Amino acid sequence: MSADHSDRAAVKAALRAQHIETPSWAFGNSGTRFKVFAQEGVPRNAYEKIDDAATVHRFTGVAPSVAVHIPWDKVSDYADLARHAEDAGVRIGAVNPNVFQEDDYRLGSVCNPDPAVRRKAVDHLLECVDIMDVTGSRDLSVWLADGLNYPGQDSIADRQARLEEALTTVYERLGDDQRMLLEYKFFEPAFYATDVPDWGTSYAHCLELGPKAQVLVDTGHHAPGTNIEFIVAFLLRKGRLGGFHFNSRFYADDDLMVGAADPYQLFRIMVEIVLGGGLDPSSGVAFMLDQCHNIEPKIPALIRSVMNVQEATAKALLVDTDALASAQRAGDVLGANAVLVDAFSTDVRPLLAELREEMGLDPDPLEAYRRSGHAEKVRAERVGGNAAGWGA
Amino acid sequence: MSADHSDRAAVKAALRAQHIETPSWAFGNSGTRFKVFAQEGVPRNAYEKIDDAATVHRFTGVAPSVAVHIPWDKVSDYADLARHAEDAGVRIGAVNPNVFQEDDYRLGSVCNPDPAVRRKAVDHLLECVDIMDVTGSRDLSVWLADGLNYPGQDSIADRQARLEEALTTVYERLGDDQRMLLEYKFFEPAFYATDVPDWGTSYAHCLELGPKAQVLVDTGHHAPGTNIEFIVAFLLRKGRLGGFHFNSRFYADDDLMVGAADPYQLFRIMVEIVLGGGLDPSSGVAFMLDQCHNIEPKIPALIRSVMNVQEATAKALLVDTDALASAQRAGDVLGANAVLVDAFSTDVRPLLAELREEMGLDPDPLEAYRRSGHAEKVRAERVGGNAAGWGA
Amino acid sequence: MSADHSDRAAVKAALRAQHIETPSWAFGNSGTRFKVFAQEGVPRNAYEKIDDAATVHRFTGVAPSVAVHIPWDKVSDYADLARHAEDAGVRIGAVNPNVFQEDDYRLGSVCNPDPAVRRKAVDHLLECVDIMDVTGSRDLSVWLADGLNYPGQDSIADRQARLEEALTTVYERLGDDQRMLLEYKFFEPAFYATDVPDWGTSYAHCLELGPKAQVLVDTGHHAPGTNIEFIVAFLLRKGRLGGFHFNSRFYADDDLMVGAADPYQLFRIMVEIVLGGGLDPSSGVAFMLDQCHNIEPKIPALIRSVMNVQEATAKALLVDTDALASAQRAGDVLGANAVLVDAFSTDVRPLLAELREEMGLDPDPLEAYRRSGHAEKVRAERVGGNAAGWGA
């Protein structure tokens, strides 16, 4: 496989246009049910999280927005927060409601058997749309922890009806340029059944809601063996792929750095994105990270993750699509597969280094970050206060 | 949990009304890719398979129809075959096309990159509808082995387009009282991707096709950890559950006797059926077996399987739905779960024995079959010829 | 299958002799990484947890010991705690060290690359043996959260060497009547690799350590599809099954009530226990619960769990072993399977009710607990202080 000069320019243009959103919560402490290990220099509030997101953008050049999580990022003045982001060189991206961390939500939020709890949850979702109005966010990113731990605990069918009702209320509140991204998850924190377990459930609800409802694919939220790129191709074809929550996993929803567990899978996903037009900004596909850096330092982990998405995308862009289509048409199994493998085997780090230099960036973002002394600086500055985490 | 006299009568009435369809192919030899072990007394053609299905019905009283598989059950005169079934006390149920066992289908059938192969496959599907017209079958049971073994081998999106086109052609050929049941399968025989991998894909196609297209749930065709009863509840609620291919599995598509691997799962599925009205004949839910008896004798294995479905259904009918709903409304997790567990813990074998006696049957179908000497009889009669198997 | 009078007496004698240990931590609050839901009436220290264990024993009659977790159950005087237990009618069972909840353990405990951390972890393990000396506990129950999140993070082989060294040190400290139970776990909290991932690793270390080292099987710690009863049969045959941590799971380590997800699996495990002599107290097999009651009330959930183990054991004891062996020898697949299924289909609740009455207990422990007003009583008494949880 070869990419001549003009190809190379096109590949770089596409990579320059791809934006990868960081999640505010990935800058705070996180952990497992067994332990949250504290790290030094962790931000203590939404403003500092945005600063960290801006740092990632400063070194990578392709992470110009940051998703927020309400109430973890609750502030008294969201317009001020948005201005702070702008001043720091980024903007506020998706708004993520949290309807799973109050005692009221023990048996669910919008699917709860208690109508008062459902109302409270819907009110919070609506409040998040209010925040979007202020921050100029396009996407309401809805993940529900709703589900059941035991068979019989509640009616699966009734919960679907409640879900439908709540989503409809929120959907109707959306502005013309706003979207609802409905995330699905196979398991956790509910163990027996989740109320939006798979893309089929999310897609079915989106179809009923309307065109502003789109499916959100979290790469860690599938049953073992699930072919994620099939889902991506299917949804793109139907115009219902809202975006990604990128991360990687070996077994469950590990939330490791994207590309860390199976870089070939990430590449295959990006191949479907490229083939299906998902890199075209008009497609509306949002590339967002959603990770937990439990034992590794957070900012470098996010820089690395942004780079991993870029490398997978670069390789996908290098696929010789003519050769691919031709081998596919001919039924040449080995030949068609080889086209993909060739692109994946290519070392795209030089190309990306070149791109970064063209963008006025250091070709090695991780090394540049290390040299910058930024980690030491925030460690010294951020003393006292409460380190941000999933609870705040 | 208790069922007073009138409840007991209602339970028995529901059990008497439930029909379980046997598959003609389960009477022939089957195996794994490693070996097909030959058994004695195995039928040698469609007529003898129907005789065996009639035997299962004679001892169980609730298996009055038999699914056929074309061309494994190809005969020159399907009207004659239907008459033979009627004479034996059963009727021909679903028609199952086979578009995976000719060399032409190496790269797929209706999704094949070669239009000539696609046309051949569609023609076979249409031929099966012709057969349905003659046999009076309601259901075209479509399982496609289409898929990919290697990434890049073919275009996932193009294959969806081809699938859509083929299904539309067949759908339009259906008569007013005929349905297309679209089965999905997670993997096998394709390993990297299947073209209808999950219920979401099947449901999406059914929605686009129209009301006569329904999803077929094979209990062995899911990723590990999949909550099948969720799918059942979802589809029933949307009026899109066409029916089941029942069997059980420990890891892959093992096609063991239904209920043999996880009887509690089968019970939970039947609970959703009962709660969602799926036992009502007007719901159109077809209860079909789809199993491979590789090492055990086939007729007794099918009798046992019919009994297993009955036992799971009986337990589901014994669920105290008032107590369940009340505990669910109250958020009583342990109480609601206990209602299900109580029903499952009940020994329903006496109830079923009673029902069978009321139906003029032996209360112990397996023992009655053994005593009947039928196995010895067919072993003696069916000498010579070619034992039926997946190839014929 | 039938059990005549003398059989019934033998079954009841075996059930009376079986002891099921409750875990102190299951009485405190627990949750997922997303949220710990607080419950009222939860114990605030080790003494109150023991009281709750004693309550479970009072209603079930077969839960006379309680496992402790250090430092969650740290007290200044363990002899006093043991006396408190005795006064309450129970005794202290296995001691569970905790080497995963301090910041030092971010990269592991006894496998940590830092020798100082390894020493600290080993010291804690040795301290737990000191506590065993005081409490008269037989079993040191070792579960290590050690592992890796990312490939390359540390040397798999070096970590095995460190593990070997630490276990040897602790093993040598054990008294003649003390044992080390080495638990394995497939994943979590480490995602890429755990240092004792499977029974093979645990067994290999136990073989090298000596006869006082035994494998501990947690029923939730396996890869999907793992046949747990095979492991049980293998270890029993080799005299290396130390005991169980019972719980149930649908997908990951859900820690639901034992028997709640797959009662047939629990039954099959108990069948191997019965067949392999594991109910004989001389076998040393410890039956311990290890669960998290995140959304359901804790004491009733533990009563239910004890009952679930009893029901599975009762069914296993009802297996007609002569008929089973005879069918197996004859190669009668359906017949042999039917012997198991018959026992499982039996409703053993009347038998257990009878046993409880003979033991001077209420035949319905859950209902008796409800009537006792105990939940309301502790809810009123346990106000103020800090509810126990995984951190304390």
Added chain:
Amino acid sequence: MSADHSDRAAVKAALRAQHIETPSWAFGNSGTRFKVFAQEGVPRNAYEKIDDAATVHRFTGVAPSVAVHIPWDKVSDYADLARHAEDAGVRIGAVNPNVFQEDDYRLGSVCNPDPAVRRKAVDHLLECVDIMDVTGSRDLSVWLADGLNYPGQDSIADRQARLEEALTTVYERLGDDQRMLLEYKFFEPAFYATDVPDWGTSYAHCLELGPKAQVLVDTGHHAPGTNIEFIVAFLLRKGRLGGFHFNSRFYADDDLMVGAADPYQLFRIMVEIVLGGGLDPSSGVAFMLDQCHNIEPKIPALIRSVMNVQEATAKALLVDTDALASAQRAGDVLGANAVLVDAFSTDVRPLLAELREEMGLDPDPLEAYRRSGHAEKVRAERVGGNAAGWGA
């Protein structure tokens, strides 16, 4: 990461020394239980399979031996077959007994409840050692299809005893320079339980047998989520890694081309091999392919597979082990992981092309094979006769 000139020479020397064994059966037709698609030019007997193996070696230079499968490769004179191999430029490698393809083996081979069947199976294993004596093969590669489809079907413990006895008999027959490689498999063709399901079972038996018994790791024979490189590291450290059956899988035992599903996993396995000394010929680790080319042409698929193993090995050899150890010691999670990722990201195809030229080979084996016209030649020659497959 960079490799200076001397490193590069060492890497190439190691790659030149690594031998990859092809399996005779991969040249014949194979398929799934649904269909075996016939291919043209397929060998018709053991001699022609050896010719094909020699063809793979001719183009790759590192595949000098071919494993045989008895009776699929049964000939009247094995000395003659060995001479034929030698003349063709290869030698006969491991001997693979087949104790699963006769009707007698329906309920197992060496674990069968019937002693006559066990004896027959053991006799066949011994016969294979006789063949090894003649062919000069070092390894008896034992995979048993033994297992159970239904709970209760046979005694798990008794089967272990029978297994032990049979393996002991065969072990005692081995010559001083011969080994028994005991393969394990999670499932298939038995669905409920296999008699050697995991590495732990194989390892335990090997320990009891003696030093000539070693574990054989088939990369497709694990539960989902299993960390295979952990097993490799563990066994290498204990001197019990006999070798590999390489292939790849997405879900079950797909037997796809090695490296085709998850090249990063293959790399991680090879990293453990390099770190643990497994490339040193004295380690005795055998690198064997075990694949099924159901839809792709066989010889090119095997050439590609050999290349995939080489690429993974080359990348593993490029790991900067000093930097790795240093980052691991420092607890630098991201740094240590990055060392691995850097090596994996390297494009090693130029290095391998260079190596091939130094070995007098075409730098592009697949293209050279295509140009050679060999496929057309055998297609023309091999007309008539029965194409080889799993049955012959």
